Structures are given as C-alpha cells and as structure tokens.
Amino acid sequence: MKGAQTSRLTSLHDVELAALSAAGDRAAFGELVRRHGSSVRGLLRRMGAPASEADDVAQDAFLAAFERIGEFRGQGTFVGWVRKIAARQYLRRLQRDKRIASLAAEAQDLVEEPRAADGAGRIDLDEALRALAPAERICVSMCYGAGLSHAEAADALNLPLGTVKSHVKRGLDRLRARLAPPSGQSEGRRENG
The missing domain is CATH 1.10.1740.10 (RNA polymerase sigma factor, region 2, helix turn helix motif)
Incomplete structure (x- = not known):
C-alpha cells in the first residue's frame, strides 16, 4: 500500500x-x-x-x-x-x-586570480562564486539563486537598495570576467551572439 x-x-x-x-x-x-x-x-x-x-x-x-x-x-x-x-x-x-562584518574583512583573502576552465571546457560556477567577495556572493546568490528582487534582497539583508545593486553588479562583472573563455578562443561566437 x-x-x-x-x-x-x-x-x-x-x-x-x-x-x-x-x-x-x-x-x-x-x-x-x-x-x-x-x-x-x-x-x-x-x-x-x-x-x-x-x-x-x-x-x-x-x-x-x-x-x-x-x-x-x-x-x-x-x-x-x-x-x-x-x-x-x-x-x-x-x-x-555577526559574521557579515568578518566576512567582508576576509574578502581580500578569498579573491583569487581567474583560472581557465578545465580541458573539457567546463566552467565551475561554485568555484567562481567562492572567488567573489562575501557580500557580492551573498547578493548575487540571493538575486539569481533564490530569485529575490534587488529590493527583497535589500530588505532581507537590511542594506540600502543601492548597495545591493552595486554588490550584484560588481559580482556579475567579476563572474563574467572569470567565466569568460580565454581570449581568442571563441571570438566568432561573441561577434555572432
């Protein structure tokens, strides 16, 4: 049954x-x-x-x-x-x-130089997210992983809306730079897409 x-x-x-x-x-x-x-x-x-x-x-x-x-x-x-x-x-x-303040202080230690994707061309999003500053990682994860709006994330974090937007923008810019194919590898795709 x-x-x-x-x-x-x-x-x-x-x-x-x-x-x-x-x-x-x-x-x-x-x-x-x-x-x-x-x-x-x-x-x-x-x-x-x-x-x-x-x-x-x-x-x-x-x-x-x-x-x-x-x-x-x-x-x-x-x-x-x-x-x-x-x-x-x-x-x-x-x-x-009260870890948010200590996470921000650790940001410099966590940011690494971008590494190329492995030989199979796979991208490790989790690794790229770990390389972000903690405030950026949290804001990007909330807005894109949890589906919260910037305003909802700002409310949940008790931060000004502009601060959340800045963290998201910087985080996304860093992710794009880190996850971008090595220069010259896919120029044709970028121009056509």
Whole structure:
C-alpha cells in the first residue's frame, strides 16, 4: 500500500503536493522535500554555507515551509518559494552570528586570480562564486539563486537598495570576467551572439 501511495505522489505536480500538504498529508510534503532538498542545499552552499550548515538551514527552511504551506498559492514555483525562505533564514543566521562584518574583512583573502576552465571546457560556477567577495556572493546568490528582487534582497539583508545593486553588479562583472573563455578562443561566437 505504501509503495502505491509513493508512486501516486511522484506523479503529482508540486502545486498538487502543496495542496495535499496543506490538508495535512505529511507524505506529500515529504515528496516535496525529496524533490527539492538538494536544490535548496545547493543554493545555501553557493551563498557560502558550509555543507553541514547548509543541511541545517535547509531542514529549518523546509520545517518553516511546512508550517506555512497554506501561504503557498502556486503563483511561482514551490522550489523558488522554499529557496527564498532558506536564503532569508541563512541571512538571519549570518546576522545573528555577526559574521557579515568578518566576512567582508576576509574578502581580500578569498579573491583569487581567474583560472581557465578545465580541458573539457567546463566552467565551475561554485568555484567562481567562492572567488567573489562575501557580500557580492551573498547578493548575487540571493538575486539569481533564490530569485529575490534587488529590493527583497535589500530588505532581507537590511542594506540600502543601492548597495545591493552595486554588490550584484560588481559580482556579475567579476563572474563574467572569470567565466569568460580565454581570449581568442571563441571570438566568432561573441561577434555572432
């Protein structure tokens, strides 16, 4: 019987699972966690959380999402909604631990010279994000990984909107420079694209 229920749940859309979860179906919510847990943890890692902390914050975010599942109306994706919850919880944790100031001081130690992609031409986004200054990494991750607007990120970080926009712009510029193909390798593609 349990296998049939699991099979039924895996075929449902996230919005349907959220509705079942809001009605008290814990197995439906478990399916949402199974589907999206690694994505949420990945976002937190990109924001700078060590693996164990990313696991803890992701678990807390899913618990908060379960408690507030009735607020999810399907106007966006479930994974986007829970990522926003996780990003905000991680930022509150950073603020509570007063690490934002110490992260900014470490920025000079973390910035490395750009390295070329490996022989297969793959680009390691996580490595490129780690090379950003912590404030830039957090702002870029929140706006592009969690899907927050600049205003939402500014509110979550308790920073002025212009500061968040500056961090995002500098972070994106550094990522473009770091992830750009070596000069002369794909000139034709850039001119045509």
